Amino acid sequence: MLHVNAVKHVSRTLSKLSKKSNFLTYSVQNQTQDDIFADLLASLGANEPSILSKQIQNEREPAFQFFHEINDKQIKSEEATLETAKKRYHKEIDLTVKRDSGSQTPAAKKILIDWVAPLQTRIRDLQIRVAKGSLTHIDQELTTMVSSEKMAVITLYESFSALLSANGTIALSRLAARIGSVLTAEINVSQMTVPSHLKGRDNKFIRNINRYAKSAPEVSVLVDDKEILKISVELIKxxxxxxVIPGESDGEIIEVPAFTHSVVKQPTLQDETDTDHNSSIKSLGIVRMAPKLHALIADENTIREFSRTKFLPMVVKPKPWEEHDVGGYLTLKSSIMRVYSSDIQKKLLRDFDLKMIFESMNVLGETEWNVNKKVLDVVNQVWNNGGGxxxxPSRTDHEVPPKPNKDVDKNIRNKQLGLIKRLKTENANMHSLRCDLLNKLKVAENFADEKFYFPHNLxxxxxxxxxxxxxxxMGADLNRGLLWFHESQPVGERGIFWLKIHLANLCGQDKVGLEERVDYVDRNIDLIKDSADQPLNGSQWWIKSENPWQTLAACFELTSILRSPDPHLYKSKLPVQMDGSCNGLQHYAALGRDNMGALHVNLLPTVKPMDVYSGVLNVVKKFIEKDSKEGNPIAALLNGKVYRATIKQTVMTSVYGVTWLGAKEQIRRRLIEKKEIDLDQVNKCSSYLATTTLKSLGEVFSSAKTIMEWLNECAHLISSVGRPVMWVSPLGLPIAQPYRRDNKQQIKTVLQSVIVVDKSDKLPINSARQKSAFPPNYVHSLxxxxxxxxxxxxxxxxxxxASVHDSYWTHPNQVDLMNEHIRESFIELHSQPLLEALLEGFREMYPQVEFPDVPSKGSLDLERVKSAKYFFD
Structure with missing residues (x-):
């Protein structure tokens, strides 16, 4: 007898097949339902007709209808997403045309960046030739009154806007007059103070300025319209x-002109009433925008890149990643890596075998999610009640007092103005937070009754x-509280144990032993149940947590489990999180086989979790006591006034290469917050304490310091030969650091201030950034x-x-097995000669560089990580 509903069985089996070949693409490749079901039955081992196959055959129409409906729903969602992006994008273009000024659409700005520098160079050459007398037909004084930078920006932005508003074709004389008008205004503004009633940011402002300048007494150089038109024509040339833009000739990519100039013949009438006898032919100079450039601005790929497309969760499994740009959404374009301006990185992704990377991203994308409706209901109640x-965020802005009168005492007036500024800033921030919340709630409401997926990339x-x-x-506490798994699994005894650990961790109890965390939850069980029963009208214990919304979700779940007839059989959907203990330093300790460092970051078995911040603090205190006894007045002043919180941020960011100045600023803020040191002494104290903290870190994590210095030195040597630092992760992901010197200019014109930033691979390497960023980036890749x-x-x-970097999630009953995999994977990873492989790769890629040998290592036994219960907890 069959204990399975055929439709559900078909759904489950098709789901399994979709992992190998996405059903949605599988079903549209002109394959019949009979073909698909033949594959399905074969996968079940049903080579001959059976009761099962007949039942599936009888139920297959509802199954196919279900799959087609869900497929159509996903595709319509993606089409709507892209359509919204297109509307937003074309609105940008329409606004550009309506403004009829130098403002540009995002895509146009990107395209113009490549032209600013070469145009500026040509204009500077033009100015030099005019100054030397090589070009006599152009007015020398007018040519030098506007800088080459401003001329370049005005020419580019005005030409682009004019051509967009004229559908890609404009008379040369009209374009020259437009550019000349802005140049004239630029010259006029440089000679006078602009009256307040004339100020603006549009072409009307330009006209008013030029009209006013004709009678302004302070204007010494009057611009001749004919002379400025000559300059404008030269700029257009x-x-x-x-x-230039990319083009194609005989199958090869070449550069083709973005704009062209031509002379066309057209009839002109001598008299409007005489259409037959008195017409003549007139030559007219025309400037055209290349059709390909116009298409490039408005094509679908450009729209996707520049229109801030708002991707939504998927209601079907993401398309498996098969190539670097094939995977994720069914119709929307996405890439396995978030790379925007680096052609080097894009080429690496095309050339490398990314099979393992694709497989892992497919695993993350296949995780099924639901909205936790209980939490969503409470969020909506809080919002409807005014927030806060x-x-x-509160739904009500702070009340901003009126500006004080000018006759008010200066000090009082300044304080009041400062308060007004602060309140306005807080109101603006509140507005942003409200918008962000409403976006979250809109998605949550739309998907409240759906099973959905998150496609991932890197x-x-x-x-x-x-x-x-x-x-x-991956979002903050509210996001995580609103989400849980779609699949539910019986919690079992160990699941209840881990759920209590999870709840205690959310409440900041992660520095004590596991048993003490369970005890904490048991002691507060009445408050936990009260939070679940009346979250907003009871004691509100959950709100006091460091992670209130996740805590509320755990209160709901634990209460339901404990009240169920058989708690061990209760099916839970709540993810339990296992977090690494200062994970970056864990990787450094393993790389250097550092026993001392490993102990402090819980790579070794301990009775209670080690606290790395307290460990470093103890060393800091020893240095302070020693220096104090030796007569150091700053150490004496700090003695007994340095706490875990004082140095925590510096220790936390040490793995990211925090500098001495950065450490000093972090510690200075903590000293000011504590208010135990006089303000006039804070600077000296923070300087001393920054030095002492970094020295203490070097003692506790000696191998981390040595490896970090080695990585820094390698990056310095690579960047010194003008190359970016590149390496391959242990799973085969090629990585190229993108840091280059920004070609950044701020150019102010009468219409606007333009910041031009070029970040192409053609720019020189930013050596300092390549060096400082490499150690943390390498550890992040690990x-x-x-x-x-x-x-x-x-x-x-x-x-x-599921994962959030070094926080790994699974069902409560699967935590023990996941913990085994976490430890096995870490040992497997670090059992490889990682630094040796990195050095070998460097020597192959940069043969002209002499690299230092890998630092020596300690004696840490990685196998002990298996029994380190606080490694991830």
Whole structure:
């Protein structure tokens, strides 16, 4: 007898097949339902007709109808997303045309960047030739009254706007007159003070300025319209010479002009009433925008890149990643890596075998999610009641007092103006927070009754992120509280244990032993149940938590479990999180086989979790006591006044290469907050304490300091030969650091202030950034690799898995198995000769560089990580 509903069985089986070949694409490749079901039955081992196959055959129409409906829903969602992006984008173009000024659409700004520098160089050459007398037909004084930078920006932006508003074709005389008008205004403004009633940012302002300047007494150089038109025509000629876009000839990519000039013949009537006898032919100079340039601005790929497309969760499984730009959404274009301006990185992604990367991203994308409606209801109640509770912004702005009169005492007036400024800033921030919340709530409401998925991709270091921006588990506490798994599993005894650990961790109890955390939850069980029963009308215990919304979700779940007839059989959907203990330093300790460092970051078995911040603090205190006894007045002043919180941020950011100045600023803020040191002594104290903290870190994590210095030196040597630092992660992801010197200029014209930033691969390397960023980026590539390896192991074991960098999530009853995989993956990763492989790769890629040998290592036994219960907890 069959104990399975055929439709559900078909759905589950098709879901399994979709992991190998996405059903949605599988079903549209002209394959019949009979073909698909033949594959389905074969996968079940049903080679001959059976009761099962007949039942499936009878129920297959409802199953196919279900799949087609859900497929259509996803495609319509993606089409609507792109359509919204198109409307937003074309609105930008319409506004540009209506403003009829130098403002540009995002895509146009990107395209113009490549032309600013060469045009500026040509204009500077033009000015030099005019000054030397090589060009006599152009007015020398007018040519030098506007800088080459301003001339370049005015020519580019005015030409682009004029051509957009004229559908790509404009008379040369008209364009020259437009550019000349702005140049004239620029010259006039440089000679006088602009009256307040004339100020503006449009072409009317330009006309008013030029009209006013004709009678303004302070204007010594009157601009001759004919002379400025000559200059404008020269600028247009230079623009046509430098502005190029990619084109194609005989299958090869070449550069073609973005603008062209031609002379056309057209009839002109001598008399409007005489259409037959008195017409003549007139030559007219025309400037055209290349059709390809116009298409480039408005094509779908450009729209996707520049229109801030708001991706949504998917109601079907994401398309499996198969190539660097094939995967994720069914129709919307996305890339496996968030790379925008680096052609080097894009080429690496095309050339490397990314199979393992694709597989791990597919695992993350296949995790099924739901909205936790209980939490959503409370969020809506808080918002409808005015907000202002548990990170929900208030719906009411601060009342801003009126500006004080000028006759008020200066000090009082300044304080009042400062208060007004602060309140306005807070109101603006509140508005942004409200918009962000409403975006989250809109997505949550729209998907409240759906099973959905988050397609993932990577940053350039290999760290994984969900593509949908507004509501995902990578967000802050509210996001995570609103989400839980779609699949539910019986919690069992160990699941209840880990759920209590999870709840205690959310409430800041993660520095005590596991048993003490369980005891904390048991002691507060009445408050936990009260939070679940009446979250807004009871004691509101959950609101006091460091993570209130996740705490509320855990209160709901634990209360339901404990009140169920058989708690161990209760099916839970709540993810339990296992977090790394200062994960960056864990990787450094493993790289250097550093026993002391490993102990402080819980790589070794301990009775209670080690607190790395307290460990460093103890060393800091020893230095302070020693210096104090030796007569150091600053040490004596600090003795007994340095706490864990004082140095925590510096220790936390040490793995990211915090500088001495950065450490000093971090510590200075903490000293001011504590108010135990006089303000006039804070600067000296923070300087001393920054030095002492970094020295103490070097003692506790000696191998981390040595490895960081080695990585810094390697990056310095690579960047000194003008190359970016590149390496390959242990799973085969190629990484190229993108840091180059920004070609950044701020150019102010009468119409606008333009900041031109070029970040192309053609720019010189930013050596300092390449060096300082490499150690943290390399460690991030390792923690990303560890996550991917763990994800693949969990998937193979049938465990539901999600991650937020070094925080790994699964069902309560699967935590023990996931913990095994976390430790196995870490040992497997660091059992490889990682630094040796990195050095070998450097020597192959940069043969002209003499690299230092890998630092010596300690004696840490990585196998002991298996029994380190606080490694991830």
């Amino acid at each position: 230079l623009l046509i010479e430098v502005a 509770v548990a990170s929900i 940053d350039f270091r290999g760290r994984a992120y969900p593509i949908p921006p507004h509501l995902n588990h 923690d990303a690799t560890h996550m991917m390896m763990t994800a693949l192991k969990c998937h193979k074991s049938g465990i539901c898995f």
